[in-house]
Amino acid sequence: MQRRVTGLTAAVAALSMTALLAGCSGGSGDSGDVTLELVAADYGDSSANSSKKYWDALSKKFEAEHPGIKIDVTVLPWTDVDREVKEMVEDGKAPDLAQIGAYADYAAQDKLYSADDLLSIPTQADFLAPLSKAGEVNRVQYGMPFAASTRxxxxxxxxxxxxxxxxxxxxxxxxxxxxxxxxxxxxxxxxxxxxxxxxxxxxxxxxxxxxxxxxxxxxxxxxxxxxxxxxxxxxxxxxxxxxxxxxxxxxxxxxxxxxxxxxxxxxxxxxxxxxxxxxxxxxxxxxxxxxxxxxxxxxxxTMGVADWMMAFKQNGHRKEVGEFLNFVYSTENVLDFSREYDLLPVTTSASQAMSEDKEDSEKLGQFLEELPASQLYPVDKTxxxxxxxxxxxxxxxxxxxxxxxxxxxxxxxxxxxxxxxxx
Missing domain, CATH: 3.40.190.10 (Periplasmic binding protein-like II)
Incomplete structure (x- = not known):
């Protein structure tokens, strides 16, 4: 999907990446907590609406409900994030989670957990069908849709x-x-x-x-x-x-x-x-x-476009990653993100809620109508x-x-x- 470039400076992004690499082992803190490392793309067009604010608020809410799991988030511009994650994986320092533009290469290299490994049945079943299918490699879902758009x-x-x-x-x-x-x-x-x-x-x-x-x-x-x-x-x-x-x-x-x-x-x-x-x-x-x-x-x-969430197996935090993703994909959280950036929800429950909301429907209703029958790029092909x-x-x-x-x-x-x- 075409993304708006973040207003964060290169220096801030570099400092964030340095901090991420320093903690990328996913080790425990003094309290014995598990820390999950997430690298995410920025959908904002300035520091005022950077996706960092969304993820910080979401992480704080999750941590309050799940003692023992910490979320360390680095948000990078779309111009950098795919390349940075690729370099991290090649250096043997894969994050636990990445929210980026493509997943198929990592799935083909057997570096990702499948959605079956992580999500509850209701959460996985809630993904819109064309998006869920587009996240499959050899009929196994590895790419979890995170944001969507139509034309x-x-x-x-x-x-x-x-x-x-x-x-x-x-x-x-x-x-x-x-x-x-x-x-x-x-x-x-x-x-x-x-x-x-x-x-x-x-x-x-x-x-x-x-x-x-x-x-x-x-x-x-x-x-x-x-x-x-x-x-x-x-x-x-x-x-x-x-x-x-x-x-x-x-x-x-x-x-x-x-x-x-x-x-x-x-x-x-x-x-x-x-x-x-x-x-x-x-x-x-x-x-x-x-x-x-x-x-x-x-x-x-019509054409549909999706960006993807994926979970790397390297650090072995399957249970904790699953808990976090089931939280991320709640109807409330999916709606919050979609409304913030004028994007389409990737789940049936959030799409229905948006369709039933007068303000949402007036703004994005026509795009929502096109999404269920949309066709995506062949992103399952490496x-x-x-x-x-x-x-x-x-x-x-x-x-x-x-x-x-x-x-x-x-x-x-x-x-x-x-x-x-x-x-």
Missing amino acids: LLFFNEKLFKSAGIEPPESWSELQAAAQKLKARGVKIPYALPLGPEEAQAETMQWLLSGGGGYTDNVGSYDIDAKTNVTTFKWLKDELVGKGLTGPTQPGKLNRAEAFAAFTRGDVGMLNGHPTLMQMAAKKGLKYGMVPMPGINGKAQS SWAQVSVQVKKYIGKTVDENGNPEAILGQIEAKARAEENAR
Whole structure:
């Protein structure tokens, strides 16, 4: 998921990591307490709303109810946390818990406890089904979803009203709306960010809307499937080729730039996640949101994104880790985190509670509706990280003036299969 970068300074993060490494053996204190080391990502955009505050409050509450277990939390920016945890594991100093972006490599190396080892049956069963399944490797769940998001098509209400157009429900309607916006001088009728920042997300949203995806029905890479080729030929010829995506080549447009342009009023429509709501509200921009259009109507599924909690076996604190995680995933605690950062709950009970709350429903209800049927990246594949790099590097070329979608998707597919077979 795209994450907001923390406002903590590098010096503070370095000091936190030094303290973590010093205590990473998970040893007992003078009182004989077990100390669990947790490394977590920061979802805040400044020190004022850093995730450190959430984890400190949660840990204090847990420790009061569970004497004998201490929680030592280090929160790091998303730019650093995955790399830092990887280095800790490679140095033989794995934390007890890590809340980061990917789990499959560690599961494949047999370094993680399974969810069965840790969670009560009610807690594990409470995870939303698509998220729980995405956390499995060889049908065993190792990745426990911690935060989730989906995508909707955002549109500028003022621009749509002045052009006399309704939100699109199909590709042809999206194209027609973009043409009317262009005729009225809108700089970027549809923003298509296929630049290196998050091209894999925009790509997947379009693949799904075209009836395809990164993998086939049995989970094998199928990036150059006919449906996917058709999707990118349409984007190349019917959107980019007709000048409906603005002056910047999609392969050079990043998501952050597209979001900023939308909040300035320069974009008619684009795919977005809940963070864009906050950004638009701060600028006073009125917007609407609808499900992503498909070829002939609403897309059958949308893209879901999840970040993961995992527990390392190295320090042997299975019982204590299990107690803490069952506490973390209580309905109350899941709701507190989701509300703080405008993210979607990963459990059925919290999702239901949010749907029934008027304020929550008004803010995130549409995203919640999309989550149960959403499809996630193939995060269960240890090759996905490298495949994602290839998508970011090459997918923008498919819609260039001289781009060849079939050839480029075939190139990415070949590299994906090679990477998968090498694992």
